[in-house]
Amino acid sequence: MTEIFSAELSQFLVAVIFFHSSEYVLALVFHGRSNVDLSSLLISKHYVLAMIFSLLEYLSEFVLFPELKKQRIISHLGLAMVVIGEIIRKMAVITAGQAFTHLIRTRHNDRHRLITHGIYGFIRHPGYSGFLLWAVGTQIMLCNPISTVGFAVVVWHFFAKRIVYEEYFLVQFFGKQYEEYAQRVVSGVPFVNWKRGNSVS
Numbered sequence: 001m002t003e004i005f006s007a008e009l010s011q012f013l014v015a016v017i018f019f020h021s022s023e024y025v026l027a028l029v030f031h032g033r034s035n036v037d038l039s040s041l042l043i044s045k046h047y048v049l050a051m052i053f054s055l056l057e058y059l060s061e062f063v064l065f066p067e068l069k070k071q072r073i074i075s076h077l078g079l080a081m082v083v084i085g086e087i088i089r090k091m092a093v094i095t096a097g098q099a100f101t102h103l104i105r106t107r108h109n110d111r112h113r114l115i116t117h118g119i120y121g122f123i124r125h126p127g128y129s130g131f132l133l134w135a136v137g138t139q140i141m142l143c144n145p146i147s148t149v150g151f152a153v154v155v156w157h158f159f160a161k162r163i164v165y166e167e168y169f170l171v172q173f174f175g176k177q178y179e180e181y182a183q184r185v186v187s188g189v190p191f192v193n194w195k196r197g198n199s200v201s
Contacts, residue, residue, distance in 0.1 A: 008075060008142055009058070015082050015138055016051070019089075023102075026093050030100065050154070054139055054147040061144070069143050081137025089130030091119045100127065104166045108173045116181055124181070125166075128159045129188030160192050167194075 020043060027036045062069050093100050095118040098111050105112055119126045135155050139148040170178045182194040 008069065011079060011082075012058075012138055012142055015086070015134075015141075019086060019134065022090065023093075026090070027102070030093075030098050050147075050151065054142065054144055054151075057144045057147050058142045068145075071143050074143055075141050078137045078139070078141030078143075081133050082141060085130045085132070085134030085137055087130070088119065088123075088126050089134060092123075092126035092130060095119055096127075104162070104169065105173075106169055112173065114170070114174045114178060114181065116185075120185070122185065123188035124185045124194075125159070125163055125188045128163065132156060132159060132189060156189065156191075159189050163187055163189060163192050 024036070058069070096115045099113055099115055123129055132152075132155050136148060136152045139151050167178070167182065174181075187193065
């Protein structure tokens with residue numbers, strides 16, 4: 001029982017630490033130290049609270065329902081999702097390079113170009129789809145039923161709204177070029193489809 005507990009929790013902690021530290025390092029590489037601050041770690045107050053809740057759920061269920069935490073196949077599925085999500089996310093960052101930012105651009109500049117090659121040839125928003133897969137995967141890896149549903153709903157809703165907002169500006173920047181790209185390539189976030197005339201209302 002101790003081994004299962006240690007393996008699950010250590011995998012979770014390694015996944016979280018690697019995700020955020022690598023995001024920060026890649027931001028330094030592509031944007032330089034002067035343009036990067038701690039916000040590039042992608043850690044917000046709500047995110048910290050969600051992670052604390054997931055840990056509390058794991059520990060309480062481990063004590064009250066130990067059999068729930070022995071579902072190795074489910075845990076391994078979650079680990080696979082974490083790895084795949086991490087790979088998709090980092091492919092997105094590396095492919096876009098300086099064009100990838102953690103904040104949505106609302107003004108066009110010379111370094112902002114439309115990326116349609118590499119993984120962007122298959123998914124419009126691989127950074128979002130990778131994070132969604134990673135986040136939900138961390139909770140499946142811990143066999144946390146409540147947090148799995150919670151993370152899936154909250155992260156999906158966040159990106160569903162963010163994509164509409166971001167694509168409004170992408171159409172302003174790239175016009176018909178982006179519209180044709182969006183009609184051809186899926187968003188990468190389930191049930192979020194391209195709709196011509198998206199607004200930021």
